[in-house]
Amino acid sequence: MTVLAERSAAPSNIAPMPAITRLVGVGTAVSGAPVSQTELLDLMRIDDPRTRSVFLNSAIDQRHLTLPEPDAAGIRQPEPQGDLLDKHKRITVEMGSAALQTCLKRIGASLAEVRHLCCVTSTGFLTPGLSALMIRELGLDPHCSRSDVVGMGCNAGLNALNVVAGWSATHPGELAVVLCAEACSAAYAIDGSMRTAVVNSLFGDGAAALALVADGPGADAPTPPGPRLLKTASLLITDALEAMRYDWDREQGRFSFFLDPQIPYVVGAHAEIVVDRLLAGTGLRRSDIGHWLVHSGGKKVIDAVVVNLGLSRHDVRHTIGVLRDYGNVSSGSFLFSYERLVEEAVARPGEYGVLMTMGPGSTIETALVQW
Structure with a gap:
């Protein structure tokens, strides 16, 4: 392991947080x-x-x-x-x-x-x-x-x-x-x-x-390398419960998905709330997050999240790339982005990342990880 890989990129004022488990492969x-x-x-x-x-x-x-x-x-x-x-x-x-x-x-x-x-x-x-x-x-x-x-x-x-x-x-x-x-x-x-x-x-x-x-005393072998899952946070936007739904279309005799045109703005307006909750008590600020893996929900959704969280296009490069190459693949989209980040091999030990998905409810889910 190189000296660069051994050097922690974690902010010096952040106390270590116990890991729930590790993400070891994708x-x-x-x-x-x-x-x-x-x-x-x-x-x-x-x-x-x-x-x-x-x-x-x-x-x-x-x-x-x-x-x-x-x-x-x-x-x-x-x-x-x-x-x-x-x-x-x-x-x-x-x-x-x-x-x-x-x-x-x-x-x-x-x-x-x-x-x-x-x-x-x-x-x-x-x-x-x-x-x-x-x-x-x-x-x-x-x-x-x-x-x-x-x-x-x-x-x-x-x-x-x-x-x-x-x-x-x-x-x-x-x-x-x-x-x-x-x-x-x-x-x-x-x-x-x-x-x-x-x-x-x-x-x-x-x-x-x-x-x-997961690491732990019962493990028979060293845990494979991968970012540690530290914390999760959720938000159900009850006022937008019908904004994304999959229901029965009586005219066609089949299920049909509905997306409200306002949903990107609803998600964007609430993204800051749930991310702040995720980081509460950790001592971390949004600026301490080195890697953002956001659901490829659509161009307007990505733009709304970028604006409301103050992110750069580089921060969501994999989100944008997955949307471009695969479209919205629903629940697995953020893992397509995570796979690209793993292949990019730029995450350094100690750095933090936020995973974010959005869907019906309307719901925003987040997770905090550390390499």
Whole structure:
């Protein structure tokens, strides 16, 4: 280890905080073919200038989607809800398997070592849950502890991290995995409404796995390197409870997602509140945070968070890059950004980071980590 790596970058006036667990590995996967916004407009035969502008001004270059096959006339027809649920099951298992195995390979762990698996998805409904399907698909130990977080939307990755961190803290040395698998193309509606256009212009398919191991006296081996999870904080904006929702569209006989046009400004206006709560009692200021990993919720959401927290574009470079390359992959978006930060290898021991996700509720979730 170099002298530079050994030198702590932590502010000198901050007292050490006990770790809940460590983030020791990450892996991602996508499904379907990459498709640009222009290609998607042509595939879906969207000619309306107003609708096209929503797609083309989204700050998204491409996304991975599994679209319905064209009919004899070359038109991609809306899929029945049953077919969409089948698609969700197939894609989430495929992507989830790939992401989890990539994550484990990077830390030199085997499938047999996974002792808790928490699966997150909001783009379809499964019973038994995705965790059970993943255990069967990958041949994990059937005694593996498991949990499923469903219906919480784009913020749910940090909700799962909070849950699994508690399990990890009571099982030091044992490997736990949070797996976010979102088949957003299984939640697509195809019609001419602006409501649909806003949603269809934004979301993509993706899965991300995060491995956790806690330090402790029961650990048989040294904990692998990775940032320590120190604290979490949440905010439910009850006045905006209906601003993001996934509900039944009676006209189409299927579920449909709704995004209120004001949601970026609602999230932005409340971001400062929850971050201040996260840092309260730590002695840290926002200026002490070296790394910001924010959910790639959309261009306006990112801009609103940047303005309200006083961040730079460099602070959210990975958030912007993930949105550009994958769109909004829902609950796993922040882990796509975390993977890029890990690959960048710029985080130094002692530095702090904030993870932030936003979703239905309207909800903002945050976590404080230290390298």
